[in-house]
Amino acid sequence: MYRYLIGLFIFTLTVLIPPLFSQTLEKLQLSLSQCETLALEKNPLIKEAEYEVEKSLIQHREARGAGFLPKMELRNIWGLLPRARAQYTSTGVLTSPDTATGISDLRIFTEMEFSILQPLYTFGKIHHLQEAAESGIEVSEAGVTQREWEVRLEIRKLYWGIVLGKEVLTILHDAQSKIREAETKLNEKLDEGSEDVTQNDLFKLQIFKYEIDKETRKIEQDLLLGKKTLLTALGKNENLDFEPKSEYLEPIPFLPDSIQTYFSLAARYHPQLLQIQAGLNATRALVGVARSDLYPQFFIAGGLKYNYAPGRDDPRNPWVYNPTNFFRPGAVLGLSLNLNFSQTRNKIRLAENDYQKLSTQKILLHHKLNLEIQKLYQAILTAQQDIRESNKALKASENWLRSVSMSFDLGLAEIKELIDAYKANSKMQVEHLQNIYRYNVLVAELSKKIGYDLYPHHSE
Amino acid sequence: MLSFRLLTIPILLVLTIIISLYAQSSPSPVELIRKRNETIQKILETAGETVDAATKEKLKNIINDLIDFHELSRLALGKYWKERTEQEKKEFVDVFRTLIRNSSVKKLEIYRADRIEYLPSEINGDKAAVTTIAYKGNKSVEIIYKMHRVNGQWKVYDMVIDGLSTARNYRDTFYKQIAKSSYQEMYSKLKKRVEEK
Incomplete structure (x- = not known):
C-alpha cells in the first residue's frame, strides 16, 4: 500500500505537474538585427513586391526574345x-x-x-524595347527596397518602444515600492504624533500613488500590445513572451555628418528616386520605340x-x-510601315509627355526629399542636444534626491521634500529615456529617407 | 669642522632612504579606497540581496573606518564650528558619526557595481583626491574621495558624488536648520534621530 502511494506520488509529479508549468508563456529573446531579418523574410508586402520583380524579369526575357525569330x-x-x-x-x-x-x-x-x-x-525598336524592359526590372527592384525600408522602420519603432516600455516600467515599479515605504513611514510618524508630518502629506502621497499606478497600467498595456504587434510582424505566435536582447535603451552610436552627405546619399540610394530614374529610362526607351514606327521595319x-x-x-x-x-x-x-504618320506622331508625343511628366516628378521628389532630410537632420541634432541636456538634468535630479536623502537620514528633511525630489528624479529618468527613444527612431527615419542604413550593423 | 660636514651628507642620505621606504610601505590613497571597496564588494557578494544585521554592522565599520568624522563635522558646521565649545564639538562629532554610519548601509547599491574604475590619485602634500567611477548596467557614478593625512594615515574628509559634495550638502542643511531655529534645536533633532534608530 505504501509503495503504491509513493508510485502514485511520483506519477503525479512526472505526468501531471509538467503540463501545468508548460502553460507559462514561451520566451523569445531577439536582438534588433534578428527581428529585422525575420520581418524582412516574412513580410507579405515585400513578397508582393518580389512578385513584381519576377514579372518584370519575365517581361525582360520576352523583350530580349524579340530580337531573334520573334x-x-x-x-x-x-x-x-x-x-x-x-x-x-x-x-x-x-x-x-x-x-x-x-x-x-x-x-x-x-x-x-x-x-x-x-x-x-527596325530603326532601334527592339533595342529600345529591351532597354525599357531592363529599366522595368530596376523599377520593381526599387519597389522591393522601398518596402524593406518601411518594414525596417516599423520594426525599429516597435523594438525600441518595447525597450523603452520595459525601462519605464522598472522606474514605475521602483516608484511604487518607494511609495509603499514612504506610506509606512508616514503612518508611523503620524501614529507617533510627530510634528514633522501632517495628514496632508499622506493625502499628497496617495495622489502620487494613484498617478504612478495609472501610468503603470497604461505602460503595461502598451508594452503588451507592442510585443504582440512585433511578434505578428515577425511571423511568430503573438502569444509568445517577447524579450528584447537590449537590456537598456541607449542612443544609437551615430555621429552626424554634414547635411550634404545625406543629400548625396539620398540621391544615390533612395529607392523612390531610383525607381523614378529607372522609370525615366524606361519612358525614354519607349519614346525611341514610338519613333522607330516612323521608319520601315x-x-x-x-x-x-x-x-x-x-x-x-x-x-x-x-x-x-x-x-x-x-x-x-x-x-x-x-x-x-504604318503610313498613318499622324497616328505615329501622336504616339511619340504621348511617350514624350510621359517622360516629361516623370522628369517633373523626379525634380519634385528630389526637392521634397531634401526638405524632409533637412527636417530630420535638424530633428536629430536637436534630439542629441536634448539627450545631453536631459542627462544633465537627470544628474541634477539624482543629486537633489541624494541631497534630500542625506538630510532626511539626519532627520532634518521632511518626507514631502523627499517625495518631491523622488518625483522629479523619476520624471527626469522617463524624459531622458523618451529622448533616447525619439533619437533612435529619428536615426531610423533618416536611414529610410536616404535609403542608406545609419544604424551600426548588429546593433543590439 | 670638515669632519662634521663630511658626516652630514651620509646622514642625510640615510634619512632620505628611510623616509622614502616608510612612504612606500604605507598604502597610497587609491590603494586604500580600492582595498576598502573590494572588501565591501566581497561581503555583499557573499550576503546576496538581503543583508542581515550582523553583516550591516561589519559593513558600517569598513565603510566608515576611512572617514575623518572630526574634519567632516568641522566642514559641515562651517562658521558654527568655531562657536562651539570643545564639549559641544565632541558631542556633535559623536552624533554625526552615528547618523552617517547608520545611513551608510542604507545605500549599498553603489558597491554592487559591475565594475569600478580607479583613476590615479592626485596628491598635493598632505592632501589627495581619488576619483572612482562605478559602472552598473548603462549607468555610471563618479565619486571623488577628498583625503588628507592624519597622523601619517590617509583619511577621507569629503566625498563628491557626481558633483555633489557631501560636506557642503550637510553644511547647507545645517545652516538652513540653524537659521530656522538654533544650533541647540538642530542638535536635539539629530540626537532624537539617533535615538529613533
Whole structure:
C-alpha cells in the first residue's frame, strides 16, 4: 500500500505537474538585427513586391526574345476529305469515278504549315524595347527596397518602444515600492504624533500613488500590445513572451555628418528616386520605340506548307486548282510601315509627355526629399542636444534626491521634500529615456529617407 | 669642522632612504579606497540581496573606518564650528558619526557595481583626491574621495558624488536648520534621530 502511494506520488509529479508549468508563456529573446531579418523574410508586402520583380524579369526575357525569330509558328491539321481520283478519257476529258460522297469514300488528310519571321533592321525598336524592359526590372527592384525600408522602420519603432516600455516600467515599479515605504513611514510618524508630518502629506502621497499606478497600467498595456504587434510582424505566435536582447535603451552610436552627405546619399540610394530614374529610362526607351514606327521595319520571312491527302489524285491540269497533295517552301524579304504618320506622331508625343511628366516628378521628389532630410537632420541634432541636456538634468535630479536623502537620514528633511525630489528624479529618468527613444527612431527615419542604413550593423 | 660636514651628507642620505621606504610601505590613497571597496564588494557578494544585521554592522565599520568624522563635522558646521565649545564639538562629532554610519548601509547599491574604475590619485602634500567611477548596467557614478593625512594615515574628509559634495550638502542643511531655529534645536533633532534608530 505504501509503495503504491509513493508510485502514485511520483506519477503525479512526472505526468501531471509538467503540463501545468508548460502553460507559462514561451520566451523569445531577439536582438534588433534578428527581428529585422525575420520581418524582412516574412513580410507579405515585400513578397508582393518580389512578385513584381519576377514579372518584370519575365517581361525582360520576352523583350530580349524579340530580337531573334520573334515569330516562329507550326500548324498541323488533320481532317476528312472525300476520295477524288482523276481519270482522263481517250479524248482527253478529265473525269473521276468518285461521284458519291458516302462515309466509305472519306479519307484522312494532313496539312502542316511552318513559318518564321526575323526582323532585319527596325530603326532601334527592339533595342529600345529591351532597354525599357531592363529599366522595368530596376523599377520593381526599387519597389522591393522601398518596402524593406518601411518594414525596417516599423520594426525599429516597435523594438525600441518595447525597450523603452520595459525601462519605464522598472522606474514605475521602483516608484511604487518607494511609495509603499514612504506610506509606512508616514503612518508611523503620524501614529507617533510627530510634528514633522501632517495628514496632508499622506493625502499628497496617495495622489502620487494613484498617478504612478495609472501610468503603470497604461505602460503595461502598451508594452503588451507592442510585443504582440512585433511578434505578428515577425511571423511568430503573438502569444509568445517577447524579450528584447537590449537590456537598456541607449542612443544609437551615430555621429552626424554634414547635411550634404545625406543629400548625396539620398540621391544615390533612395529607392523612390531610383525607381523614378529607372522609370525615366524606361519612358525614354519607349519614346525611341514610338519613333522607330516612323521608319520601315525590315524583315525576312520564310516558311513551308505541306499537304498530304491519300485518295486524291493530282489532275496535272493547269486550269484545275488542286488544294491537296503539295509541298511549298518559300522565303521573302519584306518591310512594313504604318503610313498613318499622324497616328505615329501622336504616339511619340504621348511617350514624350510621359517622360516629361516623370522628369517633373523626379525634380519634385528630389526637392521634397531634401526638405524632409533637412527636417530630420535638424530633428536629430536637436534630439542629441536634448539627450545631453536631459542627462544633465537627470544628474541634477539624482543629486537633489541624494541631497534630500542625506538630510532626511539626519532627520532634518521632511518626507514631502523627499517625495518631491523622488518625483522629479523619476520624471527626469522617463524624459531622458523618451529622448533616447525619439533619437533612435529619428536615426531610423533618416536611414529610410536616404535609403542608406545609419544604424551600426548588429546593433543590439 | 670638515669632519662634521663630511658626516652630514651620509646622514642625510640615510634619512632620505628611510623616509622614502616608510612612504612606500604605507598604502597610497587609491590603494586604500580600492582595498576598502573590494572588501565591501566581497561581503555583499557573499550576503546576496538581503543583508542581515550582523553583516550591516561589519559593513558600517569598513565603510566608515576611512572617514575623518572630526574634519567632516568641522566642514559641515562651517562658521558654527568655531562657536562651539570643545564639549559641544565632541558631542556633535559623536552624533554625526552615528547618523552617517547608520545611513551608510542604507545605500549599498553603489558597491554592487559591475565594475569600478580607479583613476590615479592626485596628491598635493598632505592632501589627495581619488576619483572612482562605478559602472552598473548603462549607468555610471563618479565619486571623488577628498583625503588628507592624519597622523601619517590617509583619511577621507569629503566625498563628491557626481558633483555633489557631501560636506557642503550637510553644511547647507545645517545652516538652513540653524537659521530656522538654533544650533541647540538642530542638535536635539539629530540626537532624537539617533535615538529613533
